[in-house]
Amino acid sequence: MKVTRTRARLSDGREILYFDEAPGRTPVPDPRGLPPVQPLCEVRRDPLTGDPVTVTAHRNARTFLPPSDQCPLCPGGPASEIPDAAYDVAVFENRFPSFDARTPGVPPVVDGAPVLRRARGAGRCEVVSFTDDHAASMALLPVSRVRTVIETWADRTAELSALPGVEQVYVFENRGVEIGVTLHHPHGQIYGYPFVTPRTGRMLAMAARHRASGGELFADVLAAERAGARVVTSGEHWTAFVPAAARWPVELHLMPHRHVPDLVALTAPERDELAVLYRDLLRRCDALHGAPLPYVAGWHQAPVGEGRDLVRLHLELFSVRRAADKLKYLAGSESGMAAWINDVPPEDIAARLR
Known part of the structure; x- marks a missing residue:
């Protein structure tokens, strides 16, 4: 393009x-x-x-x-x-x-x-x-x-x-x-x-540990999610899923099927399909409660100088809306200790988004 x-x-x-x-x-x-x-x-x-x-x-x-x-x-x-x-x-x-x-x-x-x-x-x-x-x-x-x-x-x-x-x-x-x-x-x-960032630093550490045991973390996570019940939609190059350990009442990950460290590394066909799937996901989110969904949608990319073979580009989209008329506020355990509690089973939200 x-x-x-x-x-x-x-x-x-x-x-x-x-x-x-x-x-x-x-x-x-x-x-x-x-x-x-x-x-x-x-x-x-x-x-x-x-x-x-x-x-x-x-x-x-x-x-x-x-x-x-x-x-x-x-x-x-x-x-x-x-x-x-x-x-x-x-x-x-x-x-x-x-x-x-x-x-x-x-x-x-x-x-x-x-x-x-x-x-x-x-x-x-x-x-x-x-x-x-x-x-x-x-x-x-x-x-x-x-x-x-x-x-x-x-x-x-x-x-x-x-x-x-x-x-x-x-x-x-x-x-x-x-x-x-x-x-x-x-x-x-x-x-x-x-x-x-701290979040990426933790991903780097987990991916390095997983590789030491003989696996590739993002490839293995994607394979497990594609075989499970939480896939929302997929194409030739991308899969969107609700992660098994979702923190938020609405949380979606969109991941490419091959390892790329950042948006720059995407091919033209991958970008073409991404435009279609990303818009589709946003429309599904807005249909969830029949009104525009408040959300954060962020692209996690590998750092510039380290771990580019460990961290795979992926989108994380989440919302604080847990019901049509209710918001999720972080509880003391979550905001104070980063120990998350999700009231909505990931399998349920994936089915609704499908």
């Missing part, structure tokens, strides 16, 4: 890119005259677990559920981050980033204590607007546009992975006020982390 990429700059120096299904774009200058971005991002390490915690005081002032006429993703409006009058897919550097290469340096420890380590939060955060239609959703887009979004994800994964200091790239979408979105316009985000 041929997608035309066009680069430009916003008035504060941040980069914006357009991904168009037809060539010929001449970007419109940003008229807002914004001051330069001055991010303050730092990463502190929990000395008891080793987990990173990012501190970003400037994000407390980010845009929160503006009225539709002040939407920063609608094209050409007075508050728009996207100056052009129309677009297919647009990507720009987040105005309120969690990680940014322009953030200043910080002392290597907190309060002078060597056990309390910290570092500057370098990296990059981008916003991906899937369409210029404020009232749309990924599930309602034509397959051709979903395919353009996939090309955009792969392009940005490749470029962010090449940035100095970026160790992992995470592509994700949050949808629904129940999830905590701050904008209603259909969009997602991309994080270029300056560290390997």
